[in-house]
Amino acid sequence: MPYAASIGTYLPCWGSDRHRVPGEDEDAITLSVEAGRAALTNGGAVEKVVIVSRDLPLLESSNAAVVLAGLSLDPELEVDERLGGAPATLDALSSARPRTLIIGADIDPAGAAAVLTAERGLRVRIAARLARSLPVHTRNAVGGMHDNGDPRLLHERGLVAALDAAWVDTPAAVAGIDHARARELCRQEPAALPTTGASSGLFALAAMAEMRTSSLLVAVEQASLSGLTVVNGAARIHRREPAARPIPVGTFVAGADIPISLAAYERAFEAKVRWVAGKYADSDVLDFPPRYRVGNDGALSTRYELVPLPRTGTVYTEATVCVPVPGLHTPYSLVIVELDDVDVRALVKVTGATPGTVGIGDRGRLALRRVAVRCGVPDYGYAFEPQATA
Amino acid sequence: MRRVAIVGAGMTPFAEHFTLGIKDLLPMAFADCVRSVDKGLDKHTIQAAWFGAMGTTDGLASETLADSLGLPDLSVTRVENSCATGNDAVRNALFGVASGMVEVALVIGADKPRDTTSKDMLWRWAAMSRDMAWDYPLGMLTPAGFALHVARYLHESPATREHMAMVAVKNRRHGVNNPKALLRFEITVEQVLGAETVVTPFGAYDCAPQSDGAAALLLAAEEVVDRFTSRPVRIRGVGLGLDSVMHQHKSDMTTFPATVRAAKQAFAMAGMTPSDIDVAEVHDFLTGVELISYEDLGFVERFGAYKLIEAEVTSAGGALPVNPSGGMIAKGHPPGATGVAQCVELFEQLRGDAANQVDGAHIGLAHNIGGPTAVSAVTILEGPGAQPIRMRRVS
Numbered sequence: 001m002p003y004a005a006s007i008g009t010y011l012p013c014w015g016s017d018r019h020r021v022p023g024e025d026e027d028a029i030t031l032s033v034e035a036g037r038a039a040l041t042n043g044g045a046v047e048k049v050v051i052v053s054r055d056l057p058l059l060e061s062s063n064a065a066v067v068l069a070g071l072s073l074d075p076e077l078e079v080d081e082r083l084g085g086a087p088a089t090l091d092a093l094s095s096a097r098p099r100t101l102i103i104g105a106d107i108d109p110a111g112a113a114a115v116l117t118a119e120r121g122l123r124v125r126i127a128a129r130l131a132r133s134l135p136v137h138t139r140n141a142v143g144g145m146h147d148n149g150d151p152r153l154l155h156e157r158g159l160v161a162a163l164d165a166a167w168v169d170t171p172a173a174v175a176g177i178d179h180a181r182a183r184e185l186c187r188q189e190p191a192a193l194p195t196t197g198a199s200s201g202l203f204a205l206a207a208m209a210e211m212r213t214s215s216l217l218v219a220v221e222q223a224s225l226s227g228l229t230v231v232n233g234a235a236r237i238h239r240r241e242p243a244a245r246p247i248p249v250g251t252f253v254a255g256a257d258i259p260i261s262l263a264a265y266e267r268a269f270e271a272k273v274r275w276v277a278g279k280y281a282d283s284d285v286l287d288f289p290p291r292y293r294v295g296n297d298g299a300l301s302t303r304y305e306l307v308p309l310p311r312t313g314t315v316y317t318e319a320t321v322c323v324p325v326p327g328l329h330t331p332y333s334l335v336i337v338e339l340d341d342v343d344v345r346a347l348v349k350v351t352g353a354t355p356g357t358v359g360i361g362d363r364g365r366l367a368l369r370r371v372a373v374r375c376g377v378p379d380y381g382y383a384f385e386p387q388a389t390a
Numbered sequence: 391m392r393r394v395a396i397v398g399a400g401m402t403p404f405a406e407h408f409t410l411g412i413k414d415l416l417p418m419a420f421a422d423c424v425r426s427v428d429k430g431l432d433k434h435t436i437q438a439a440w441f442g443a444m445g446t447t448d449g450l451a452s453e454t455l456a457d458s459l460g461l462p463d464l465s466v467t468r469v470e471n472s473c474a475t476g477n478d479a480v481r482n483a484l485f486g487v488a489s490g491m492v493e494v495a496l497v498i499g500a501d502k503p504r505d506t507t508s509k510d511m512l513w514r515w516a517a518m519s520r521d522m523a524w525d526y527p528l529g530m531l532t533p534a535g536f537a538l539h540v541a542r543y544l545h546e547s548p549a550t551r552e553h554m555a556m557v558a559v560k561n562r563r564h565g566v567n568n569p570k571a572l573l574r575f576e577i578t579v580e581q582v583l584g585a586e587t588v589v590t591p592f593g594a595y596d597c598a599p600q601s602d603g604a605a606a607l608l609l610a611a612e613e614v615v616d617r618f619t620s621r622p623v624r625i626r627g628v629g630l631g632l633d634s635v636m637h638q639h640k641s642d643m644t645t646f647p648a649t650v651r652a653a654k655q656a657f658a659m660a661g662m663t664p665s666d667i668d669v670a671e672v673h674d675f676l677t678g679v680e681l682i683s684y685e686d687l688g689f690v691e692r693f694g695a696y697k698l699i700e701a702e703v704t705s706a707g708g709a710l711p712v713n714p715s716g717g718m719i720a721k722g723h724p725p726g727a728t729g730v731a732q733c734v735e736l737f738e739q740l741r742g743d744a745a746n747q748v749d750g751a752h753i754g755l756a757h758n759i760g761g762p763t764a765v766s767a768v769t770i771l772e773g774p775g776a777q778p779i780r781m782r783r784v785s
Binding site: 255260264316317321327328336347349360372374 | 509510512513517522523524525526527528529530531533534537538539541542545586587588589590591636637638639643
């Protein structure tokens with residue numbers, strides 16, 4: 001029977017209170033990393049990561065390396081990438097061993113939530129699991145979507161029939177459906193959940209933990225469901241949920257395939273996605289990016305170690321690109337950030353702020369974002385989120 | 391080391407030469423250069439050439455030049471050093487002639503940015519000078535790299551957007567008289583400030599337009615100068631300076647250390663100081679860059695550039711006219727050709743033949759800063775005879 005030691009949540013700042021949308025530099029992986037880092041705010045050992053989503057950016061190749069690097073976790077850890085919605089995430093939690101980080105992430109509405117399991121904390125146990133088929137909404141392997149357009153059928157023979165068949169009690173929360181329908185099915189007024197997909201059950205769990213509700217949590221996806229009984233105990237809750245605001249109007253000129261050197265991508269990956277610098281044993285200087293060095297005598301030094309960089313800093317200078325740039329959303333702001341407590345600056349894009357509103361001297365944090373998509377490759381790096389919205 | 395002089399200089403108009411390829415622009419610039427050689431030139435006299443080009447040359451650069459000039463025996467070296475390519479080609483040719491290995495050399499620069507479609511321009515040309523893993527995917531366009539400098543410069547110095555606008559107004563006014571310039575109409579400060587923003591703090595009129603072009607210089611060892619002219623323009627100093635490729639490694643972004651290094655070398659070689667310069671062609675790909683460069687070249691103290699532009703010191707008729715050709719703001723910037731074209735302008739200025747003639751100009755300086763503000767080249771030229779310096783304003 002697993003225990004949730006901490007729960008982290010993340011919502012993009014864009015959209016409305018009831019419907020967040022990802023920034024153009026966000027995807028299910030960056031959302032997952034935000035939620036995962038929130039769950040790991042107070043530390044805690046992680047031995048395995050399970051990431052559940054129906055919006056994974058790479059279905060061929062893997063998202064695992066980016067997730068682990070973004071979470072500053074050992075690249076030797078097992079990462080289980082599961083295609084699924086709300087029930088799949090609760091299944092992952094109910095069967096998790098201690099020191100497992102379970103993350104659910106959604107794009108529409110956007111949000112992510114993560115749970116770190118341990119030997120103590122908020123105790124949950126499986127209450128129901130039922131797989132049924134009523135594919136009213138479908139999406140195929142290449143993203144083609146189909147809506148068969150029968151919400152009544154979905155409600156009656158999907159949701160209600162599944163609850164009947166599962167023989168579950170009246171739940172305290174139902175994840176995976178809109179709030180109005182959840183209210184009809186719950187014993188008391190449930191917390192409004194910001195998402196309806198893989199992350200929604202964990203958002204519901206966070207709300208129940210905050211309200212200290214010991215009862216049934218059901219997660220549904222069309223005609224399938226899973227249920228958890230929240231038994232007792234407490235979990236730390238860390239929410240990264242800034243107030244919602246409209247996404248800035250911008251321009252996107254399609255048709256450009258931004259070139260990429262995959263060899264250069266691979267060489268830079270660790271430092272760029274893990275946010276680490278190179279340091280030689282005989283020097284206090286941090287090289288970012290890491291680099292070979294040549295001494296005055298011509299001797300070559302290559303054996304640097306990678307050390308973590310601070311994730312907060314101050315803007316040294318800023319420029320906002322307003323002219324349309326094929327393949328990128330414009331306008332966008334570029335800043336050089338002086339990282340706190342080290343003699344390192346970084347050139348990054350601005351995230352989570354209207355372009356052109358960040359100025360010299362502003363403070364903020366560095367967050368993993370999808371910098372660009374180049375020849376089919378989501379190219380991740382760090383972006384500066386100003387403090388006002390951090 | 392032998393002394394070296396420029397004995398001929400010419401260029402094509404800088405324009406959107408959609409109907410002309412590199413193979414057309416090279417002979418055009420060469421012919422224009424030969425026309426300026428007072429005593430004429432048999433092209434077979436040229437022993438070696440240094441060809442500056444940053445982009446495509448429609449084939450192997452060296453062979454393209456030799457073939458398009460009909461000089462199969464010519465030894466050609468391609469030079470590529472981003473926006474400093476042209477002046478670096480001058481520098482390398484100087485070394486060849488000064489060493490005694492070559493008596494007569496051709497320096498030629500050419501580029502055709504407009505052979506790249508507008509849609510592909512930003513990514514394709516940025517790929518030549520950006521770290522592909524770190525900076526390139528951020529959309530670090532060339533103006534953005536300079537903008538990071540200028541934004542910090544405006545933050546720390548008394549200079550303002552209005553001072554930048556004054557640079558655009560000045561250079562566009564200079565360009566009106568230059569038949570080789572692309573944009574030959576004046577603009578106002580208000581128009582500059584009201585123009586659509588490209589990259590903050592640059593509006594459309596703060597930026598050089600995109601243009602194609604080629605320019606050529608004929609260099610000769612002092613011993614053979616008399617065969618070509620009695621009015622040579624001597625190359626007194628050259629310098630090449632570098633700086634970090636990545637902007638995050640530049641400690642003080644209110645300056646271009648590459649320029650400081652290049653200028654220091656060139657002035658030391660010439661045995662001169664900035665106060666010796668009568669006329670200059672300074673890198674003005676973006677207006678703010680010209681302001682910072684005034685300080686890096688030693689024309690004024692740190693953060694004092696705004697005084698020069700306010701007092702019209704660098705306007706035609708001022709004490710130190712800068713970019714009397716109209717600069718890149720009026721001509722555009724085909725990188726391989728730009729630095730060479732600057733020397734073409736100075737060749738004419740120092741011989742008293744320029745369209746916007748600076749009276750009595752005797753010493754001229756050409757300057758480029760480019761790539762991710764990582765390379766600069768400076769060339770100092772001396773005219774055939776010292777003359778009293780009397781400035782006049784262009785009508």
